[in-house]
Amino acid sequence: MRKATLNDLNTVMNIIKETVKDMNSSGNYQWDNNYPNKNTFENDINNNTLYIKEIDGDIAGFICIDYNEAKEYDELNWSSNQKSAVIHRMAVNPNFRRRGIGTKLIDFAKKISIDKNINHIKTDTHSSNDKMDNLFRKCGFNPVGEVKFAGKEDTFICYEIVLK
Template sequence: MIRKANPADIKEIMKIIGETIVEMHSYGNTQWDESYPQKKDFWEDIQKGELYVSERDGTLVGFSCINKVEPAEYTDLPWSIQETAMIIHRMAVAPAWRKSGIGTELMKFADEYALKNKVHYLKTDTYSINTKMSALFVKCGYKWVGEMSFRGKEKPFYCFEKLLNISE
């Protein structure tokens, strides 16, 4: 089940962030660290009504922020169309729940959420080292657009887009 996040979810979200950072760093992925994402990022997402969580039997197992806020770094990329898009940010699945369809469920939810809000275009990005997230985007129908420098990281971020059929 996916629902809007609330302040009571912050503790579990930060636990998942901590576990995810340890796991990412174990294979050299420094996309997330102690400076990003922080608790304040999720508080802001919740206050704006933009953070969604996935639950299994009452346990928070994943989350994603979905909004229309494009990073400035997206400006010079060769996007297919120039119109309002939903952007997927700060998505994670608890390591113990990986490979159980939660990531795919969150991505499908983003599609449905976009269409419900009369938007048929989605964008997202991930650190180039994050091959697992890149593979999930491709599996969910996203196309690679290009790469950008982001957050002062050494390696580029890969950017992806998806155009939804209005009949979906």
């Protein structure tokens, strides 16, 4: 794993484009042509919060890990009030799917959190995003509740994991 650079931006956006197509084909409209966009990822890169998983020089996947909680998270009863890491904008390159890349990205989020003495990770996904729901649960995350984000019709399931 490595931190993303601006040189990665075009490939990241190509992966997003393919991921949005895949999501939309299964009725998941979590992401669209407006979000996440190039500016979103430029900010992630400039803030050193976007991490890349490479395989043989190709971007296999990426994950944003920061400490920015959506205000909607305040509505939920989390198991910890301590500072939490938050997973955002995670995607796997279609050419590398079904190889455990998603699990590796989550494992990295856990490791980087522990290394920074953060024992709690929060995240969310669209209520129809079965792939992410399955991945989060497989990686030990528990659902906490659902929230609605401004401009989105459907709910998002929020998850947490308390690290040892």
